[in-house]
Amino acid sequence: MTHIEDMTRVPALAGRYDLYGPVHKGLRRSQCNLLAALGSADFGNPETCERMLAEFRHLLSMAASHVVHEDSVIHAALNALSLSTGLVDEQHDEHRAAFDALEAMASTVEAAEGPARIAAGRALYLAFAAYIADDFAHMHEEETVVMPLLWQHFSDDELHAMEMKIVGSMPPEKNMAFTRVMVPAMSPAERSGMVGGMFQAMPRPVFDAVIEFAIRPVLSEAEFEALAGDIGLAA
Numbered sequence: 001m002t003h004i005e006d007m008t009r010v011p012a013l014a015g016r017y018d019l020y021g022p023v024h025k026g027l028r029r030s031q032c033n034l035l036a037a038l039g040s041a042d043f044g045n046p047e048t049c050e051r052m053l054a055e056f057r058h059l060l061s062m063a064a065s066h067v068v069h070e071d072s073v074i075h076a077a078l079n080a081l082s083l084s085t086g087l088v089d090e091q092h093d094e095h096r097a098a099f100d101a102l103e104a105m106a107s108t109v110e111a112a113e114g115p116a117r118i119a120a121g122r123a124l125y126l127a128f129a130a131y132i133a134d135d136f137a138h139m140h141e142e143e144t145v146v147m148p149l150l151w152q153h154f155s156d157d158e159l160h161a162m163e164m165k166i167v168g169s170m171p172p173e174k175n176m177a178f179t180r181v182m183v184p185a186m187s188p189a190e191r192s193g194m195v196g197g198m199f200q201a202m203p204r205p206v207f208d209a210v211i212e213f214a215i216r217p218v219l220s221e222a223e224f225e226a227l228a229g230d231i232g233l234a235a
Helices: 003-008 021-040 046-080 086-111 114-153 156-169 172-185 188-201 204-218 221-231
Strands: none
Touching (some): 021 046, 021 172, 021 188, 046 086, 046 114, 046 172, 086 114, 172 188, 188 204, 204 221
16 A cells, blocks of 8 residues: 555445544644744744743644643553554554653753854744644544544544543643643534534533633634534533
């Protein structure tokens, strides 16, 4: 099979639970936005440099958490049935090495001054571009190869329980951070489905906090009004 055939061979959802889709959409969008910001950043400006490195480290932290979640819950469930996750495990090991290398490069930017800082910023931009190219291919592998394997061996309820196990393992601030990343990357229907489920399941004060700090700030006024109308929430 050629590489092009690998890319275009995408299994249909066919109504099944999409365990990877929302979080991968969020990570792809965030990575693309950060890459563009790194490319246009003035690393010679100390305030800009500090802000960019903070955003960079925040996204690296989320990506590292995502790898841990997949290893400890999704891969563990497949391995318990003696189903191999060897390729994606290797890719996760490569990701962990990449996180260390990228953090070292960020520290180099932080410590440099003048033209050396600008050169280090360019190097960080190029290295991050190479990393996300690998990560996009990895996420494609998960959604087109691993996801059908999960559908074959687990019910939608079991897949949802895996997701809830991941959600329950995170502190509130980390859940808020992932929500902020995922919500603007979703289609309107996906967004309404996820947030509507939260509306039904969460105590109202908790849900209101999620709206205030994680959902309303990342949507346009029109997007939020549409979402509120879809789920029966007064905008």
